[in-house]
Amino acid sequence: AQTVTQSQPEMSVQEAETVTLSCTYDTSESDYYLFWYKQPPSRQMILVIRQEAYKQQNATENRFSVNFQKAAKSFSLKISDSQLGDAAMYFCAYRSGNTGKLIFGQGTTLQVKP
Amino acid sequence: SAVISQKPSRDICQRGTSLTIQCQVDSQVTMMFWYRQQPGQSLTLIATANQGSEATYESGFVIDKFPISRPNLTFSTLTVSNMSPEDSSIYLCSASDRGAYGYTFGSGTRLTVV
Numbered sequence: 001a002q003t004v005t006q007s008q009p010e011m012s013v014q015e016a017e018t019v020t021l022s023c024t025y026d027t028s029e030s031d032y033y034l035f036w037y038k039q040p041p042s043r044q045m046i047l048v049i050r051q052e053a054y055k056q057q058n059a060t061e062n063r064f065s066v067n068f069q070k071a072a073k074s075f076s077l078k079i080s081d082s083q084l085g086d087a088a089m090y091f092c093a094y095r096s097g098n099t100g101k102l103i104f105g106q107g108t109t110l111q112v113k114p
Numbered sequence: 115s116a117v118i119s120q121k122p123s124r125d126i127c128q129r130g131t132s133l134t135i136q137c138q139v140d141s142q143v144t145m146m147f148w149y150r151q152q153p154g155q156s157l158t159l160i161a162t163a164n165q166g167s168e169a170t171y172e173s174g175f176v177i178d179k180f181p182i183s184r185p186n187l188t189f190s191t192l193t194v195s196n197m198s199p200e201d202s203s204i205y206l207c208s209a210s211d212r213g214a215y216g217y218t219f220g221s222g223t224r225l226t227v228v
Contacts, residue, residue, distance in 0.1 A: 035216055043204060045219035091156065095217075100145050100210065102217055104157045 002027045004094050006105035013082045014113050020067075021077045021108050023092030031097025034068070036077045039107075040088040048090070051075065053097075079110075087112040116141045116209050120220025127197055127227050134193045135223045137207035142187035144211050148180070151204040151222070160205075163190040197227045 003026045013019035025034070036048040051059045051068050059066050063080045079086055092105040117140045127133050137146070146163040161182055162170040169182035184190040194201050204224050210217040 043206075043222040043224075045206070045208075045217075047216040050216055089154075099162075101159060101162065102147065102208065102210075103159065106156045109154075 002029070002032075002094050002096060002103050004092055004103055004105035006092050006108050008108045009106070010109045010111070012111040012113060013079070015082055015084060017082055018078060018080045019082055019110065021079075021090055021092075021110070023075045023077070023105055025073050025075065025092070025094050025105075027073070027094065027096075029097055033095040033097070034066075034075045035093040035095065035102070036064070036066070036075075037091045037093055037104075038086075038088045039091065045091075049077065082112050084112050084114060086110060115216070116143055116211070116218045118207060118209055118218055118220040120207055120223060122223055123221060124224040125226070127225065129198050129227055131197055132193055132195045133197065133225060134191050135205055135207070137190050137192075137209075137220050139188045139209045139218075143209040144187075145209065146184060146190045147208045147210075147217075148182060148190075148192045149206045149208060151206060153204065157206065160192070163192075163207075194225065197225075199227045201225065202227045 005024045032053045034051045038046045049061045049064050065078045067076045089107045089109050091107050094103045119138045121136050148160040149157040151157045159172050160175045163182050163184040165184045181193045204222045206222045207220045208217045
């Protein structure tokens, strides 16, 4: 079975600084996708960034980028120029290419200090 | 991406009763899922809602307690049956079409059982 692990329950960053959230996963599948989701207090799940496992190039979306290390099964999220609106819970998620199911890590609560 | 309308947004229910949560998607989607989330914690997959057939439940979740319907490609319901205070949680539905484009989530139902 696939598992996703986020070892940082809480992180904090100063506004305008850079922060990296860690995620590791375990799978025997070759076809899968990885995601980072943001969940603010409103509970709405917001897709931040996605990565196809077959792509070697790291995904980037504006201030958000990932460091995808396939051999190490690591998928970290870097947030540059942090903004107050980035404060939320962040979830790393694994999508099985076989079943389509989305499995989540434990989450990291990010605090942004002004 | 698809937009999901989830109802109700919150409810307070008496123990021993049942609550049905509805999710309506604004376009046809291949897959729909139901999750449970304790406040401040991760999302746990309850089941995959299969169109026209019985749902596929994850370990620890059974049909008698969480019956799910999916009569077409845009609608699904989750019923929480014979509720106890331990069922107090947030329930979210999710939908995805094939491919790596992530999943859309409903806004969640906050259930309190008293």
